[in-house]
Amino acid sequence: MSRAEIFANIRRGLGREIPTDEQRQTVQNRLRAKADNIIPARAQLPQPQQIELFKSMTTEAAAELIELDSIEQLPAACDNWLATQNLNEFICASDPQLAGLDWSAVKAAKEERVAQVGDMAALTTSFAGIAETGTLMLYSRAESPTTLNFLPDNHLVVLHEKDILGVYEEAWKSCATIARPTTAC
Amino acid sequence: MTLFLRLLARSATGQEFTVYNTLSSGPRREGDQDGPENFHVVLVDNGRSEMVGSQFQEMLRCIRCSACMNHCPVYGAVGGHSYGWVYPGPMGSVLTPKMIGIEKGAALPNASTFCGKCESVCPVRIPLPKLMRHWREDEFSKHLTPKQPAMALAAGHSWPSVRHCTGSSPSFPAGV
Numbered sequence: 204m205s206r207a208e209i210f211a212n213i214r215r216g217l218g219r220e221i222p223t224d225e226q227r228q229t230v231q232n233r234l235r236a237k238a239d240n241i242i243p244a245r246a247q248l249p250q251p252q253q254i255e256l257f258k259s260m261t262t263e264a265a266a267e268l269i270e271l272d273s274i275e276q277l278p279a280a281c282d283n284w285l286a287t288q289n290l291n292e293f294i295c296a297s298d299p300q301l302a303g304l305d306w307s308a309v310k311a312a313k314e315e316r317v318a319q320v321g322d323m324a325a326l327t328t329s330f331a332g333i334a335e336t337g338t339l340m341l342y343s344r345a346e347s348p349t350t351l352n353f354l355p356d357n358h359l360v361v362l363h364e365k366d367i368l369g370v371y372e373e374a375w376k377s378c379a380t381i382a383r384p385t386t387a388c
Numbered sequence: 389m390t391l392f393l394r395l396l397a398r399s400a401t402g403q404e405f406t407v408y409n410t411l412s413s414g415p416r417r418e419g420d421q422d423g424p425e426n427f428h429v430v431l432v433d434n435g436r437s438e439m440v441g442s443q444f445q446e447m448l449r450c451i452r453c454s455a456c457m458n459h460c461p462v463y464g465a466v467g468g469h470s471y472g473w474v475y476p477g478p479m480g481s482v483l484t485p486k487m488i489g490i491e492k493g494a495a496l497p498n499a500s501t502f503c504g505k506c507e508s509v510c511p512v513r514i515p516l517p518k519l520m521r522h523w524r525e526d527e528f529s530k531h532l533t534p535k536q537p538a539m540a541l542a543a544g545h546s547w548p549s550v551r552h553c554t555g556s557s558p559s560f561p562a563g564v
């Protein structure tokens with residue numbers, strides 16, 4: 204069945220003709236407006252409380268949180284965590300935020316590439332944390348391919364406190380301001 | 389979309405959110421290290437577009453959360469494979485006759501006590517018992533109802549109990 208036949212069936216079912224320019228414009232305006240639906244009250248909080256909610260939700264979802272005072276502490280924190288898991292290598296996004304750090308003292312071998320079968324740990328950044336459910340939002344780009352997000356068994360994700368938002372709607376809006384990613388997850 | 393993502397995991401497993409959601413927006417771009425070379429969207433209709441405007445239109449709201457199955461006493465007793473097709477539980481009892489025809493799938497909408505739990509837990513408020521009842525009416529109007537229940541219906545007896553006595557079973561095409 205072709206796309207045209209499917210659409211014709213839907214139109215017939217709804218008792219509609221081919222849309223006029225005006226009707227098309229109405230739909231396009233509605234899509235462009237990106238109006239919010241019902242937003243849960245749970246995460247409509249001042250930012251400090253959103254951060255607390257994010258922490259409790261991520262912990263509930265079995266994530267492990269390591270809080271750092273500055274991004275410069277990241278290489279050592281990664282190295283320590285990998286050592287506790289008996290892992291001596293990881294793959295890393297070639298994200299400028301990560302590449303600019305001093306990794307020279309890190310014992311685990313670090314490689315910047317896409318993920319492959321058998322990779323045990325990946326390190327990437329996340330552009331938004333969503334307090335409502337403790338969710339991380341990531342998007343694919345040349346320096347952070349999407350396979351890093353879901354192939355390796357362990358995913359180490361860097362999230363800045365300032366990037367913790369209340370609800371999904373805020374995160375989508377933030378995502379829309381970034382150049383079109385191939386995947387967002 | 390966000391509203392439905394919120395509903396999905398909560399209605400399915402009681403989780404706050406699905407463990408993983410991926411939105412794909414196209415093939416890999418120049419410079420991307422991974423991602424598909426081509427991106428195709430395949431629309432599988434299988435009779436669904438014909439449901440628009442019909443008495444089964446409400447079924448198209450289904451987000452496949454499986455809340456109706458989790459709460460269905462029939463599904464709990466017989467399990468998913470007994471439904472004999474892709475969609476089990478109350479939502480399957482409405483969808484399957486549409487896909488394979490009431491002639492072959494009539495046992496499914498009949499295998500319900502109409503307790504109404506499915507409708508009460510459905511996050512998108514699909515009136516499942518009403519839709520199953522439409523199938524029963526369709527079966528009856530096409531004179532497909534087996535003799536014994538048809539006679540009982542005419543005599544005003546309760547349908548599920550009599551249907552149970554006939555021992556009729558779903559008849560599905562080979563290989564499904």
Ligand code: SF4
Binds near residue numbers: 399479
């Ligand atoms: S019919 Fe309702 S409860 Fe059942 S799977 Fe679909 S959306 Fe979920």
